Amino acid sequence: MQYYEGLFGGVEVDGTALRMHSAGGPVVATRLEFVTGVRLTPVRADGPGVVEIDVSDHAAPAAVHFDQRLSSRFYALHRWLLAVVEINAAVHRATAVPDRSFAVIDLETTGFACARHDRILEIAVVQLDAAAEVEDRWTTLVNPRRDVGPTSIHGITARDVASAPTFDEIADAVHSLVAGRIVVAHNARFDIRFLAAAFARIGQDIGLQDEHGLCTMRLARSVLGTASRSLAECCATLGIHNDHAHSALGDAQASAALFRELHRHDHPDMSTARPLAGVPGRAVAAPTHRRETATATPGTWLSRIADRAPAPQQRHPHGDEYLAMLDRALIDRDLSLAEHDQLFELAETFGIERADGDALHVAYLVSLAAAAWEDGIVTEAERIDIQDVAEHLGVSARTVDRLVSRPPTDRTPPRRGFELRVDDRISLTGEMRLSRSEWMARAAEAGLVVGSAVTRRTVLLVAADPDSLGTKARKAREYSIPVVHEETFGALLEAMQSRG
Known part of the structure; x- marks a missing residue:
């Protein structure tokens, strides 16, 4: 709120609201008209001497026409009103928000604890112009250098990210994609804080805070009146289809389409969100790795x-x-x-x-x-x-x-498969289909020893994902210890039982 004092009163300017106070008598602003022909209509009158007028989205006036009653100082009041409106127009020009562009982001992560051990697995950025139209898209998988977490939710395996760049290798590209733009996301607080934590972890502070974000979940709840917070439900309300849910690019594109519809509505968050420092641009050169390329072929x-x-x-x-x-x-x-x-x-x-x-x-x-x-x-x-x-x-x-x-004609010795024996030491890692307690009970029943860590005495590591990047899996490979899926472990246990 700013207050300007005049000879016969004052004016309060709060954003685009103008409150005029007349000391010389009641002012009835029946018509304040710019030379452009735009008519400004009072939105509230608080009795004699005070009137509030919305003067948003207009240039400074060259002349003001008004009706004045009960004041003997016509010309002085005229000059005062001119000064008042010109002051407001100047304030409006100084605080007006320029054309803004947006960066819609989505992250797939190993979990929810961004300040602790969880990491980004996949990131996508969809750049939008001031009209919320798509300018560009960018996405990559990210090697978290740890276990990938619940593959059943995000669909990403350790094999997918094994050859992907680490976050420090793509940090400059990500920064260039969001710089100078307002960040948009569904549940923006989560994505913004996770992304800020990823930058902080490599010693960079790009100034990313909640005030730089617009949340489509919050906007949808207010504009559409929907009770659901899920991206799928919000999109369904507007007939938006997402054929690649729970992929970063699929969800970012769905969030961008949702924002394009919500952007047309006047919501307070639209005016309070601030762009991140910098100049909007495209991604700088950086390695990328997309889901469809993350495969291995025989040999x-x-x-x-x-x-x-x-x-x-x-x-x-x-x-x-x-x-x-x-x-x-x-x-x-x-x-x-x-x-x-x-x-x-x-x-x-x-x-x-x-x-x-x-x-x-x-x-x-x-x-x-x-x-x-x-x-x-x-x-x-x-x-x-x-x-x-x-x-x-x-x-x-x-x-x-x-x-x-036909049987082999030479004396090639038959190759025996891997076998587990009583007192063999095994270890478990990752979130498996069966609970860890169930597998531990079955292993103990077969006479195996389940260790909490992988050591040189361990003969087998059972992993939810054999490509796991977790500590146990890395240690097992270092010691040349086999890493197998839980189904294989079940088959090995059955083989133990059949041998008696």
Whole structure:
């Protein structure tokens, strides 16, 4: 609120509201008209001598016309009124909000504790102009350097983010996307505080606070009168479809479409929100990694090995170490991205060329087939098992058909699968389908020891996600301890029981 004193009274200016006080008698502002032809109508009169007029969205006047009653000082009051309106117009020009642009953000996170251990998994920014029309879109997965949390909610696995950039690698790009813009989000307090915490964690303060945000959840509740707080329900009210819910870009685009509709309504939050410091622009160059690119293909680690040597005439001298690594990696008949990397590093360390690896893979399948043929027949389950392994190793289906169609003619020793034994030490990590207490009870019943941490004595780590980036999983890989999914662990327990 600002007050200006005049010769015959004063004026209060509060935003776009003008309250005129006349000391020379009651003022009846029946018509205050700018030369542009815009008519200003009193919105409230508090009795003789005081009138309030809304003068928003108008330029300074060159002349003012009015009706004055009960005042003998016509010309002095005229000059005073001119000064009053010109003062207000100047204040309005000084405080007027320029055309503003927006940055609609959405985050997928490992959890809710941004000030503690939880991290961003995926971020998306949809830039909007002053009319809330889309200017640009940007998104990437983010490597949290820890467990990814509830995959059942956000759909992101450790495999998805293993090759994604860390937040410090994309921080400049994110800052450039939101700088100079008002940040918009559904449940804006959560996203703004999580994003600010991510910047603070790498030693940056971009000045992001609640006042820089507009919350579509809050706006929808006020403008639409909806009781629901979910993005899906708010969008459904306006017929907005989100085909990629719980992905950062899908939710950011849905929030942008919702905001575009809410932006047309006059809500107090629209005028109080402030843009973040900086000049609006596009993202600076930064690595990105989107969900659809986060996949692994069979034999990936071999494709990274240069094909330099001819077919080997005999097994590579370090072939047994390589095959032992395959044993550990293929317990669950799946290869995580971490296991792909381990196999590649092992091949590089031992000088195993592409041709060496291909030969070792065939030898591995031959030993599996020998084990299947021990009872004189290959069952359908055994054939499928060999076929699954072959797909992971990049071995052709023709080779598999040859191996399972007749017993091996050489004396290849059968390869035994991984087995758990009484008193073996295991550990558990992550949020699994069955509760941890259930798995601990089943393990104890089978005679296993469940440790709270992974040590060199641990023989197996059971993980909700074998690609987990958590401390236990990293330690298990460091010690060459197999990491398997809970279904595989269940099968190993059943195998223990069947052996008696």
